[in-house]
Amino acid sequence: MKKECVAMLLAGGQGSRLYALTSHVAKPAVPFGGKYRIIDFPLSNCINSGIDTVGVLTQYRPLELNSYIGSGQPWDLDRSDGGVHILPPYMREGDQGTWYKGTANAIYQNIGFLDMYDPEYVVILSGDHIYKMDYSKMVAHHKKVGAACTISVLEVTMEEATRFGIMNVDAEDRIFEFEEKPAHPKSNLASMGIYVFTWSKLRRYLIEDEADPNSANDFGKNIIPNMLNAGELMSAYRFRGYWKDVGTIDSLWDANMDMLAPRTSIDLYDPTFPIYARTPIRPPHFTGPNAVISHSLVTGGSEVYGTVENSVLFHSVTVEEGASVRYSILMPGATVKAGASVEYSIIAENAVIEAGAAVGTPPDATDNWGVAVVASGVTIGEKATVSANAMIREDVKGGERA
């Protein structure tokens, strides 16, 4: 049935800059903010914006992501007409079919899916951003200015602008030039990787792009420049509010810490714009008789007997008596045993830090300092030491240094 607006969520990327955290799952399935996975943010934004038809394009290690999304029920996206659809690459008659070659090719391969709903507008989203946004306002802007494409932009500092795709606009915020990571930026409007296209226009450009053997089949590299060159009306939509790309270990750690300061980031407690998640069945968490918890998030099924400061604890985490956790992220099922210390670290799902072990160190002035990461299921042995900036993918034996 015809829909005015369909969202396509690009969730196929490996997220290689998250290293060990994405060795078993796609980036959008990485746990975030105590209760969520990254993909909960764009999915919740969709339903909060009145978009009830969402295609999720998957390719890299999709099993966990697929089972997490399931019928879409936690996001109210289990619909008899529309709802959430998982869209992997598929075989075709004649030719063999291919993996998604780029972001634009992923949408190109699903032209058939979009044609089923015959939308006026398509919203293209990424699965690696943390933000709350009412897309319906952006679509209204797109309609009002009669654009072929609207790109959501964030005002950043000129210094930061060198790290983003930058939109150069005229007095009416019409985009006349797009520069990827410019050394000398002319504007501070950074692309957030959120696009609204008039579907009939995008459809044509996708088909033309596919016919070009030299194309990288990418929105930023090909589709947007092609549309600009052809003189299409491209509009910048200025977004104000919290937005963070969590594609690196540092930014993922930063964004988690931001959730501890709702006034300056996202208010997860705001009932008018909830972020939904598939929640495991767990009893409330328990805070032990000698526990000390300060400026932290703690989630159901956890047991805290030790000290937790400035940290984010997901469900089913255990912090034993005498253990201390500071400025760290403990993903579901992580265990920190008696007397162990975890600082400035990300401890992935079901990892175990044995008694007396020490993981991570506070920032020092040196260049090679960084957040330490312990991959899922890994055990750090008794009294072992894990240095700052380490990326631990395999068990560390008791007393050893890694």
Next chain:
Amino acid sequence: MTNLHGIIFAYHSNDSLGELSKPRNTCSLPYGGRYRLIDFMLSNMVNAGVSDIGLIVHENYQSLLDHVGSGKDWDLSRKHGGLRILPPFSTAESAHHTYSGTLDALTGVSTYLSSIRQEHVVLAWGDMALNIPLSAVYQQHVERGSDVTMVCSDRHYGVPSSTQYLTTTSDGRVLDVLTYPSTAPEAAEFLSICILSKSLLLELIEDCATHDVHTFTRGALLPRLGELNIHTYTHTGYVARFDSVRDYFDRSMDLLDPDVRRQLFLPDSPIRTKDRSDPSTYYSPDSKVTNSLIADGCVIEGKVENSIIFRGVTVEKGAHVRNCVLMQGTVVKAGADLAYAIADKNVTVETGHCLLGNAAFPIAIGKDSTV
């Protein structure tokens, strides 16, 4: 799929629970930070593979219906079977007065019972908290070839004057049923959970209805102890039963004991409840929380000790909460001081107020009230 059908009695409002029972049926009493009592028996049945459950309600069941909804949080929203709410059939005499006993209640829904597609039925109340392996009870029932299996506990949990007790032979055959004695006898406490065949159940209902017998254990089973093969199954885990505000308070505080939590919240047989999509609970730098069970979605900025805190509770900076049960949505404002209090849903305790109960007489604050 198991050949067992679930019937849960949820028509009872226990007046002895005072303020706590006013807005609701006892089965929808909030317990343990995020549950309603009904969650325990619903989950026990679902965990035993029971796919069809009838919930017998009568009055005051609005909050229960809000809670269970279509049954989807228990995986009971099904094309065939699943959860069925059974209010009294409106033209029946039973619609005008509350059920006078479980057999009366069963008679009220006898058309539903005759349409049950499973061979056996488990009858249980939805007003206690326990995690019982009903599949093991069912297995014993079938293997022993019992006519009726009655579940009892190895310890005493209930108030004698509202509890039934079973005396048995050494191999577990029921000899006598003692109903509501003044003091606890030397006998096993009956947990009001029975398994029997659908055909025997229908036979008993028919026979009792024609003899104006309204109670199941006393009226239907007791006179047949000789002719039927009735055995007990002994449950060894923790059971919480509620007969007074004090009971409610004490059973809530039991949850601060890790051993009790281990018996109620088993990873392989989880207690399911309605999902609310709460964020994690935030502890501010000023918070000080010890020995407490705290659900998701709370913001804790004050001091909390020895308490059970439900979902979405706010404890402001400078507030002090000790030995309390704060239900969903309670707000304790700055400088307020609460001890031995039970705050029902959405209670607001204003700045500077002081509410001090004691262990023997905890204070219950009614739903939606402001102090």
